[in-house]
Amino acid sequence: MIRKTFAEFWPDTRGVRRLFVIGGVLAIVAALCEVAAIGLFAVITDEVLARQDLGAFWTPALSWLGLAVVAGLAAFGGAYITALAAERFLLKLRDRVFAHVQTLTPDFFNNRRLGDLMARLTDDIEAIETLVGSGLVKAFTTVISVIVFSTAAFIVRWDLALITFALIPGFIIISKLFAAKFRGAAARERQSNGMMNSVIEESLSNQTLVQAHNRQEAEAGHLHRQGETWLRANMSQAWLSGLYGPAVQVLETICMIVILGFGAWEITAGRLTIGGLLAFAAYLAFLYPAVQNLGELALNVSEAAAGSDRVMEVLKARPGVTDSPAARPLAGPVPGRITFEQVGFTYPNRTRPTLAGLTFTVEPGQTIVCTGPSGAGKSTLAKLLLRFYEPTTGRILLDGTDIRDITSASLRDHITILQQENLLFSGTARDNIAYGKPGASFEEVVAAAKLADAHDFINRLPDKYDTPLGQRGRLLSGGQLQRIAIARALLRNAPVLVLDEPMTGLDAATAARVLEPMRRLMEGRTTILITHDLRHVPPDAAMIVLEPVRRSNRIRLKHMPPALSRLGR
Structure with missing residues (x-):
């Protein structure tokens, strides 16, 4: 898994590799x-303290101070530069995953909870960074530290060093025993964290519904149950992490007692100075934490692997549509002639087609009304026209x-689409209208806004066009x-317009108020107008009545102009 x-x-x-x-x-x-x-x-201990020679103190003391300054600056610089590289890597990785997510089909989002996707784009990506980015630097520097302090200890007393090295495998065995269990606990924590985020996001997004139905306690209970699941997963990690530290500390203490006991014997025999023993002990004081850090890195790897699994699952999801190498952008003015030729479509993971053998043409400037029962494929027309999906059979033409x-x-x-649910962002009125034409x-x-009959009510808002919505x-x-939404579409000024249930949820008076800007x-x-409500259909519009697929979409027509004479049966 680490290799993957x-x-x-x-x-x-x-x-950012150079920064790392x-x-x-x-x-x-x-x-x-x-x-x-x-x-x-060690020099100060043996040459100054043991011999009581104050004159020999200043040179090593000042050298020690100089080393401390250099070490402090190096440690600060290393930590800062590594953190900068880690943040840049994290930014790049999150941008890459987010860009991929935005290429996926609507079904991908319909079948997943938003809070869980958010957790994958935040916590799980951060876990990957700790493995591939800063974690790799930490592993490398820790290994070098182990080598450096081991070499220094070996130079002081090779026999004591051999005793020390003989005890190091104990640290490795403990870390391996804990790492296997820690990965399972980390995977459970990641999953439960995503579920809890989903519950919070859904509940807060639907507070009006929650309060209107007096479901506050039920939602609180739902969150509490998910929180308990997350708590248990976290406590599994805490139990393993908490137990790992004391286990390593006990082993480290055993090592120090053995070394100090053997060193005391050597001092008594005159084969080792006190300064030499203290220096050796100091090297061990740096060596064992470094070895312990290697063990903790194994635990971090397990946690990162759990996050990596979840992020790679997202990256493995394939876009519903990709541009072919031969695809080219449209050049020049686009009249907007739309043609469906024997179009059939079956949604992923379904066996029954939604559309079959559908053929019709809409001339530039013409309006066609698409109606029919639910499941007949009306909204699917819009998704295919915008290439959210590719037709299973047949083809769709724009100006041939x-x-x-x-x-x-x-x-x-x-192409401009007005959907059944008017999708706005939490920005200002100005931002939302200009969303369809950046830089307007x-x-x-x-x-x-004036053409959409929105100018007057916007001017009554507290900050007018700069009012957050x-x-x-x-x-x-x-x-x-x-x-x-109509103002946004007007500003976009695209030649092809798709209206997907534009009057849904509006009362008669509001629909009448919206009708005139809609006609503009x-x-x-x-225009392809998808609707169940035929009260406000333009009188000169052709009408397609779709029926659910049996062998092919059956279409009944009203007000059929010549352009609509070729229809699949």
Whole structure:
């Protein structure tokens, strides 16, 4: 699993590897300074304290101070540079995963809980960074520290060092025993954390519904149960981490007692000085924590592996649509002639087709109304036209060109969709209107708002166009939301317009208020109007009545112009 993790995420360290190297080198410099400082401590002990010679104190003391300054600067620089590299790597990795997520089909999001996806984009990605980024630097510098302090101890007394090395495998065995169990506990913690985030996100997003149905206690109970699951997973980790520390400490104490006992015997025999024993003990004081850190790294690897599994699961999800190498952006003006030729479509993981043999044409500036019972495939038309999915059979043409030969970005630049749920961000009214045309001037935003009959109510808001609209625009009424969405579509000014149940949830008076700006939006555009509500259908529009698939979509037509004469049966 570690090999797979590095194979997947190591390329993302390009651009920051030099910083990681510099951070590691500075950490090694700090360790070497510590080794030299311990040697000076031994000199002071044997040459100054044992002989009571104050004159011999100043040179090693000042050297020790100089080493401390260099070690401090190196440690600070190494930590800062490593942290900078880690944050840049984390930013790049999160951007990459998020960019991939945005290419996935709507079904991917419909089948997963948002809070869990958020946990994968935050906590799990941070766990990967601790393994592939800063964790790798820590592992390298820790190994170098073990080598350096082991070598220094060996130089002081090779026989004592051999005794020390004989006890080190005990640390490795303990770390391996704990690492296997820690990975399972970490995986449970990651999963339960994602579930808890989902409960919080869903409950807070639907507080109006929760309060209206007096379900506060039920939601609190739901969160409490998920919290208990997360607590148990965390306590499993805490139990293992808490037990690991004392177990290693006991082994370390045994090692120190053996070394000090043997050293005392050597001092009594005159084969070792007190300064030499203290220096050796100091080297061990640095060596054993370094060995212990290697064991803790094994636990961190287990935790990172659990997060890596969850992130790679997201990365393995394939986009529903990818541009072919031959795809090109649209060039020049686009009249907007839409043609469906024998289009069939079956959703992933389903056996029954939603569309089959569907054929029709909509000329530029024409409106076609698509209606029919639920499940007949009305909204699927919009998803296929925007290339959220590819047709299973047949093809869709824009001005005679198969939309698979057009880049997705260019295709969507020429299509505007108003969905059943008006999707707004928590930004200002100005930001939400300009979302469809980045860089639009304030004058363009106001002009679109006036055409959408939104200017007057926006000017009554506390800060007018700079008023935040709340999460998903919840500070506005349904009709106001719809008019903001219409203004956004007007500003976008695409030649093809898809209206997916635009009047759903609006009362008669509000629908009548929205109808006029909606007609201004449809004017001169190729429009596909998907609706159950036929009260406000333009009188000159052709109507397609879809019926659920048996062998093919049956279509009944009203007001059929010549452009709609070729229809699948």
